[in-house]
Structures are given as structure tokens and as C-alpha cells.
Amino acid sequence: MTQWIDACATDDIDAEDLIRFDHAGATYAIYHAPDGKFYATAGKCTHEEVHLADGLVMDYVIECPKHNGQFDYRTGEAKRAPVCINLKTYPVKVEGARVFIQVS
């Protein structure tokens, strides 16, 4: 069953940045893209068990803080070694000043 979860306020995340969001034993990364849109992915890198929240957002790419692997956070596509496996993405909607992510 899928549900929309209220994750954060829109101004909790600077433009071109991300935050960590934990819910029901799972961890996510929520992004504020330079075009003002919001995105969500799994919180941990697919290379090793490292959270992406300390990484660097550059345009539409998140760079992992451990080995500089990169993903396109809009699609989850792995863009740079050492990451080879794509990142899971989650639908996002903004209502008022709140960001919601859809999780199952």
C-alpha cells in the first residue's frame, strides 16, 4: 500500500541542497533542485551503506560523500563510478509549504 508522507517544509532545504528524512525505519534523501522542484530518493548510496545527506548537490546530480559516486536524483541513474546500481526514487508533491513523498 502506498501513502503520502509529510516530510518537511519547503524552506527546510536550501536550493541545490538535500536533507535526510527518516520514516518508519527507512531513510530517504529529499532534494531541492535549482529549478525549485523537489525530489526524493533512497537515503543511502548503492555502493556502500553511506547516507547521501552529507553529499554535494550539483545541478541535478548528488555526489556521495564517501567515494564521490554520482546519481541523477531525478531518475536515480548512477552517473559516475564507483556507483553502478541506480538509486531508488520516490514521487514527491508540494502542497502549500509542505513537501510530501510517496512511499510504500
Add this chain to the structure above:
Amino acid sequence: MTKRDYSLLGPDGARAVATGLAAAEWYHTEVPRKEMKALMQRSDAPAIRDTLLLYGLMIAFAGIGIYLWPSWYSAPFWLAYGVLYGSASDSRWHECGHGTAFKTPWMNNVVFEIASFMIMRNSATWRWSHARHHTDTYIVGRDPEIAIMRPVVFAKVIAGFFGLPDVAAFLPRMLYNAFVGVHPTEKTFVPESEWPKVVRVARISTAIYGATIALALGMGSILPLMVIGLPRLYGAWHHVMTGLLQHGGLADNVIDHRLNSRTVYMNPVSRFIYWNMNYHVEHHMFPMVPYHALPRLHAAIKHDLPAPNTSIAQAFGEMWPALRRQLASEDYFLKRSLPATAKPYREDFHLAALGAAATAAE
């Protein structure tokens, strides 16, 4: 005294996995997110400037060396060219491998491939070995890039200044990769999807060295090899000198880079050749920060780190006796004191990893 087994397929590596020492969460100094974001920002300008300078100097030195060949007057130019070829390529390989030197990815990739060739590392293999070095820095049986294994073999370390062990390991492995395939040890850290690239890179390198040797034979002169290949030997000393200082004599099997890495203040020429990797604790703690921002990172976190060594000579003066003591006791290591402003080492955690040696060696 514990006997260390550095093999990636040996019991120490298996034990590190079983005890949770491998792929553990490491200590980080706290840096406010805004400040860290500013430090991590990428830029092409510094690396373009440094790369033009590096390649420009290499062309100039090699050009003069060729012009003066075979006179001994060419020797200083070969020595200068050699250091840029056989040592600066190490730091370019390193920074571009991280993808932090340039902002533009293709620029990182081009310089990475050229530097990998010059430093004689298969670019496909070593990208992965270095990822493991960052995951399991100086963890015995896990880190494939431990420069000084205990007990140190001094003859090997000294031969390293002339590039001999590296080249002796590289050439047979290049031929193995080119004609047989990926080596079983490499299979432990290189994902299968990358194996064809390992073979392709090895074949390209084999072809270039083959052509250079053929040219040298055709000319009846070693001059082509003075330009390609030999500088990896006669110019290796600088990267070995700086590389040994990164972790030599410090603790292994810990998860705090303040215990196993060394920051050394260096002269500007060495810092250009080494691309600021003298800020080594800082680099390991925050590999996202590009080389040109490491002095700023150092200023931001030095209150939480052991005092840096004040020069290359002073750092060797500290490390060399420690390596000698490790001949008698492999467990001995240098444990540098932290300033009063720093968060203390997690003695409880490291005692579990090190046993009694953690305090005995203090």
C-alpha cells in the same frame, strides 16, 4: 605481538569483516553544513591553470632534454621532467580519480587516464582500489594501498624511491591483464561490469610501451624511453617521499583518520607536485573537498586534529624511528596527542580493534 597478513584474501581481511572494522562508520569533525558546502564547491579554473603549467613544463623540460641529449647537460632537465612525469602524475591520478579536481567531468577523466598511464596504474583497476582505500583506510587485509607493511622491509622502501617495486609489479600485471584477464585479487574489489575495461586499458598500455621500445630499438637509443616509461623510475622519488608520510608509522585497524593519517606542512613546490595532499587527514575525512580548498578545510578543522608535522624532514624524523621500532614490535605505532579543543579519540572503540597496543604505544 600480532603478525599481520596483508593479503586481501587472507585471515586479517576476513576478521575485519567479521568484527565490523571493515566498512565501518568513521570519525568526522563537525563542520556546519553551509561551511562544508562552500568547501566542497567545484571549479575548473585552478585545475586548468595547474594542468597547463604542469604539461607546459613537461614539454619544455623534455624538449630541452632531447635537444641536449646525449650530453650530461641534459640531466637536470630529465630530472625535472621525471618528477613531473613520475610523481606529479600520482596526485593528478588521485584527485581526478576522485572527480574533484575539475568541475567538468570530461576534464577529470582525460587527466585521470593520462596520469594513470604515466604512474603505471591500470585506470580501471585503481579507481576501485582507491575506493576501498577510502572505505577501509589502513585496515590490514582490506586496504589494497598500504604503502608500508609491518614489519617494514627497508630495502623495498628505498627501492621504492626509484620506482622499482611498483614497476616490477605493474609490468607483469599489465601483461597478465592484457593477455589473460583480470587477476583473482582484483576481482575482490573491481565489479564484474568493469572487467572488460581493465583488459582494454592494459592492452592500450601494452601497445604504447611496445611502440616505444620498438622506436628505441630502431633508433639504437634509449631516448624514447627517457620520455615514456623510464621517468616512472627516475622521477618517482617525490611521490614516494610524500606518499610514505601519509600513513607510515601511525595506527592501523582504527576508524579515526586522526590516528592513521598525517598532515604535513610542505613547501610550495612539493605542494604543487602533490596537489595539496599533504593535508591528508583532511582529505580522508572529507574526500569531497577539492585539492584547492584543502588549506581552507585545514584552517576550519585543525582545532580537532593533531598538530601537523612542520616539514617533510621533520615528518620523516618522526616516522623513520617508528618504522624501526615496528621491526621489533609490529603493534607499535605513533599516537599523536590532540589539542585541548579536540574531541578525544574513542579509546573504548579502538581498544577493541587494537588490543592493549593502543595504550601501550602511547
